[in-house]
Amino acid sequence: MEGVDHLAHERKTAQFDVEAMKVVWAGSKHELDLSDRMARLVASDPVFRKDNRTMLDRKELFKNTLKKAAHAWKRLHELRLTEEEAGKMRFFIDEPAYVDLHWGMFVPAIKGQGTEEQQKKWLPLAYKMQIIGCYAQTELGHGSNVQGLETTATFDPNTDEFIIHSPTLTSSKWWPGGLGKVSTHAVVYARLITDGKDYGIHGFIVQLRSLDDHSPLPGITVGDIGDKFGSGAYNSMDNGVLRFDHVRIPRDQLLMRLSQVTREGKYVQSDVPRQLLYGTMVFVRQTIVADASRALSRASCIATRYSAVRRQFGAQDGGPETAVLDYKTQQNRLFPLIASAYAFRFVGEWLKSLYTDVTHRLQANDFSTLAEAHACTAGLKSLTTSVTADGIEECRKLCGGHGYLSSSGLPELFAVYIPACTYEGDNVVLLLQVARFLMKTVSQLTTGKKPVGTTAYMGNIEHLMQCRCAVKTADDWLNPYAIQEAFEARAVRMAVNCAQNVSKAPSQEEGFFSLSADLVEAAVAHCQLIVVTKFIEKVQRGNVGDGVKEQLQVLCNIYALNLLHKHLGDFLVTGTITPKQGALVSEQLRSLYSKLRPNAVALVDAFNYTDHYLGSVLGRYDGNVYPALYEQAWKDPLNESDVPDGYAEYLRPVLKQQVRLARL
Amino acid sequence: MEGVDHLAHERKTAQFDVEAMKVVWAGSKHELDLSDRMARLVASDPVFRKDNRTMLDRKELFKNTLKKAAHAWKRLHELRLTEEEAGKMRFFIDEPAYVDLHWGMFVPAIKGQGTEEQQKKWLPLAYKMQIIGCYAQTELGHGSNVQGLETTATFDPNTDEFIIHSPTLTSSKWWPGGLGKVSTHAVVYARLITDGKDYGIHGFIVQLRSLDDHSPLPGITVGDIGDKFGSGAYNSMDNGVLRFDHVRIPRDQLLMRLSQVTREGKYVQSDVPRQLLYGTMVFVRQTIVADASRALSRASCIATRYSAVRRQFGAQDGGPETAVLDYKTQQNRLFPLIASAYAFRFVGEWLKSLYTDVTHRLQANDFSTLAEAHACTAGLKSLTTSVTADGIEECRKLCGGHGYLSSSGLPELFAVYIPACTYEGDNVVLLLQVARFLMKTVSQLTTGKKPVGTTAYMGNIEHLMQCRCAVKTADDWLNPYAIQEAFEARAVRMAVNCAQNVSKAPSQEEGFFSLSADLVEAAVAHCQLIVVTKFIEKVQRGNVGDGVKEQLQVLCNIYALNLLHKHLGDFLVTGTITPKQGALVSEQLRSLYSKLRPNAVALVDAFNYTDHYLGSVLGRYDGNVYPALYEQAWKDPLNESDVPDGYAEYLRPVLKQQVRLARL
Incomplete structure (x- = not known):
């Protein structure tokens, strides 16, 4: 199919400079070059193939995602990619994975809500991925209303620890990506209780799994919440469920930029503005x-x-x-x-x-x-x-x-x-x-x-209320x-x-x-x-x-x-x-x-998408759609044999009028 | 969870007779009883379980569908179900399968377009499922425009046969349900050509697979067109691709109610009105x-x-x-x-x-x-x-x-x-x-x-053009x-x-x-x-x-x-x-x-749906949603082990900073 361009005639009728529009779309020449380079890098690497995603079962898909993430980590070190390049690379790999939450939520939560000391302790570990983290906020019974979360973090002055606990079934953490099977740590949102008083929702760094063998730590029940919409799609992500049975963490794992608890159990707000x-x-x-x-x-x-x-x-x-x-x-x-x-x-x-x-x-x-x-x-x-x-x-x-x-x-x-x-x-x-x-x-x-x-126009209310088009x-x-x-x-x-x-x-x-x-x-x-x-x-x-x-x-x-x-x-x-x-x-x-x-x-x-990124036989750059559809069909597992699995047990008895006798 | 009804308070506030509304919805008491009986029959039979559909891979899902269809065929004979009951049973089994096309398209096509003689020959075989048929109209390159179909059926007066042929890639039959892996026969739509003249699209009964061993007949290439939207869903159906390489069928397998071809190759229209x-x-x-x-x-x-x-x-x-x-x-x-x-x-x-x-x-x-x-x-x-x-x-x-x-x-x-x-x-x-x-x-x-x-109101145009609400x-x-x-x-x-x-x-x-x-x-x-x-x-x-x-x-x-x-x-x-x-x-x-x-x-x-038919932990009659969600999650294959497949190869090396050395 090389060299075919069924869309050449469409491209000839364009009345503008497509290369210039690519720059406009990308935002700058720099952005365009960066995207272009990373998109091609990913597209040319067989580990990052996507066309089999919907044919893999859940376990195969998940394992393949772990492989892609590890391979990307390896490649970005080998190629000494910048942070900007690494981000683009993840984007073009185009597969939801635990790394999205680690880099997109766990690290920023520590940066935004941790003290300098906490950042110094945790961020280097996270940057090197010696720990992998997620963001455990939503619960089985509580989504939009964060103030309704039920998980508790009760301060124990005797041991200088918080006790993290899931008091009800609906308080189970539910949905966090990367939680189900991968994360070793989480920022967990829970009601801070000290001296019998509930101070509302705060973030805590909690270790979930052993760094030796990856098994869940005592008091922690963690797993995947099951199949989601579509084949492939978000099933590469281990959205998770998490329950705590009186899990103890050191006091200094409360993210303390905005508020702290003293050794004596006193709740103190810092003067950092909440608006941040x-x-x-x-x-x-x-x-x-x-x-x-x-x-x-x-x-x-x-x-x-x-x-x-x-x-x-x-x-x-x-x-x-x-x-x-x-x-x-x-x-x-x-x-x-x-x-x-x-x-x-x-x-x-x-x-x-x-x-x-x-x-x-x-x-x-x-x-x-x-x-x-x-x-x-x-x-x-x-x-x-x-x-x-x-x-x-x-x-x-x-x-x-x-x-x-x-x-x-x-x-x-x-x-x-x-x-x-x-x-x-x-x-x-x-x-x-x-x-x-x-x-x-x-x-x-x-x-x-x-x-x-964006509401400035409302200042013009008198005119706008009575103007006529x-x-x-x-x-x-x-x-x-x-x-x-x-x-x-x-x-x-x-x-x-x-x-x-x-x-x-x-x-x-x-x-x-x-x-x-x-x-x-x-x-x-x-x-x-x-x-x-x-x-x-x-x-x-x-x-x-x-x-x-x-x-x-x-x-x-x-x-x-x-x-x-x-x-x-x-x-x-x-x-x-x-x-x-x-x-x-x-x-x-x-x-x-x-x-x-x-x-x-x-x-x-002008969007400058590679065929790899588009991931569509219908959207091919060359428009050579029908042979591609035809070839792709034969790759389906059902086509491994002319006569399907189950013929002998479930079709032949029907056709041969022997279904009454068959053991089904 | 037995006996719980979290929705009892909602049911108490109803201001109407729900049982009476059930009859209105069903259409009649008879319809309601029939549906109710068949829905319960299906729901109580473990072969018809649906809650694992989205966890099965394509081959498992398909095989399971064959099993359900065979089991249903067996049960409807055992219970001597009427045609009406059998139809309802298929409906509540709620899984797209080849039987839908066999009963819904293949049989009606023969009934509607076959002569009495043809009906006498083919319908008994189809009714007993000694042959299984599908409806092969749509092609890879042609959907809505039936007149644009490319498959040809050329009459050969020497042998008194039609030669069915796919002249191009885009003429491949594409989409027919039940075609890919199951159907032994198809009603195939093709351009009837005799004596060098193209008489447009007509239906032909064509055998596709051996009734001995189910293998495709010579000249026939047939398979499944691959994975479709969603997990489970329509992937239980073998939507198929079909190509003909000069496949010969007897002249009397043209469906001849509306038009015939004589032994000499003359095209003759019957006086049956096309409007039928x-x-x-x-x-x-x-x-x-x-x-x-x-x-x-x-x-x-x-x-x-x-x-x-x-x-x-x-x-x-x-x-x-x-x-x-x-x-x-x-x-x-x-x-x-x-x-x-x-x-x-x-x-x-x-x-x-x-x-x-x-x-x-x-x-x-x-x-x-x-x-x-x-x-x-x-x-x-x-x-x-x-x-x-x-x-x-x-x-x-x-x-x-x-x-x-x-x-x-x-x-x-x-x-x-x-x-x-x-x-x-x-x-x-x-x-x-x-x-x-x-x-x-x-x-x-x-x-x-x-x-x-429904257009009668337009007769009132003068009033409607100038009336004021x-x-x-x-x-x-x-x-x-x-x-x-x-x-x-x-x-x-x-x-x-x-x-x-x-x-x-x-x-x-x-x-x-x-x-x-x-x-x-x-x-x-x-x-x-x-x-x-x-x-x-x-x-x-x-x-x-x-x-x-x-x-x-x-x-x-x-x-x-x-x-x-x-x-x-x-x-x-x-x-x-x-x-x-x-x-x-x-x-x-x-x-x-x-x-x-x-x-x-x-x-x-008032819709009177069983929990089996609804197939939703959120839609349960008793409203006991959260425990059901929680239990269902643990059934996911990813939860078979605490430490996921791939940990040793793709996670541990990342966490232990050994990714550079790992073979990925």
């Missing part, structure tokens, strides 16, 4: 937004390439059928997803800069923007992960029947992605947090307090100011409307409770506005490369106008636009889809 | 709608029971936290799904009567309602399967993190259900067919041709006439709007092509109207049982008003309702959710 913890949340959630753009771009790359290869109907005079990518019904489902992938990429990039800004402010004891930044990242985490999860499944459907095959890569991508809607804050719970922040912002408008950051023709919808004003007016009107309804309730809490569905819709409107705004800003900053800016303009308009069409009810019910203007949106969208069509394949090429 | 084939489509699609209501009710039953058990936040004074079912954001996602399950159940029931009606008319050579019935079933198939697929995933999300565990049953239910969106007509392709029918109906309104059946208060939205008129006006206005836009295009075909996205939306509006109408009719027919009618009324209103809220843009842009009336919909929905709340668990109890 929010900084970490902002960081974690911005990485989740970045992941969303990667997952959605990956799915839309597969669907776009396959849609250009797949032909159906429309043959005339025995000629080839029409590529499904040419159908408007395909375009109006797929193109907004490509546009969303770009939109999320850029809002993710901006979030990264927001995090830097927040960090600098925190260091200067400036907490003025923290609440807004926290609400903004919570909302964007929710919005981007929900859209991405649905978008991956939509891409699978856009690939028709073949999208249902594991070899299309889309089932596993979906199964491995969807936990993002639940972890680090359930998406609906997060939107309610955003809504509360919006209600607070609205209520403070009259006090003269100026809204900051000036759009008269379909082309007027290409005006970014018209778009932005419409999104701002819709968001502020929905928020104000909610605030008014809440104020009618007997109490604010009752109002929040009974109107929570409307509050969620108002929060979504606000979050969509942020993404639209950041996309418009990105386009206006002007990018190098022939035609790149024009393409981003088209994508930005598709992103915004498709949302406008989808949420037309919001815009009409708030009087933001008229029904006529709504109809013009559809007209303009049709024209935008036609503009995007010749660039579709090139726009997904 | 549409009757079969109506039949198949109404069963798919029935399946949708079962799948959605199953998912919503799991999510409802678990939401009543799961508590999160809101604890006051150390009391229990709030059941997540009490949160409005949970209710406004879940309750419309319960309502949709009921709605689909009733529209499915009506479709069954429609099929009977169509059959009677066909027998009397009356084809007047066939096109409408065909469009109606196509549209309802598309609507109900799309909503159900999304609804199952929504139910999974409503179960939070634990919904992601295979033991919740929801991942497998999703994976096994979603092909319904693609098979028997891709959902978007079907909606375009509906839209074409609607455009035709609209264009004929001026000619005085009276629209029939009379709703003034939230309670006015409880009026079924107001609801129905709003849905009728919206549907007809969207259709007329599309028709006008299509007529502006240079040609009708170009108009259809460029406006297809809008046409799909108009088709959805029409299909939603049908479901709403049939639900209203069902409620008005009045049902027995204390409080049953009141509950159905609430469900019907939730179904309709939730759709109205979701598609508010449609209703506003067509001027069907005003923004103020739109806001009243939200208000009424809040009140309806409160009415449904005390009945929620009882309403899903």
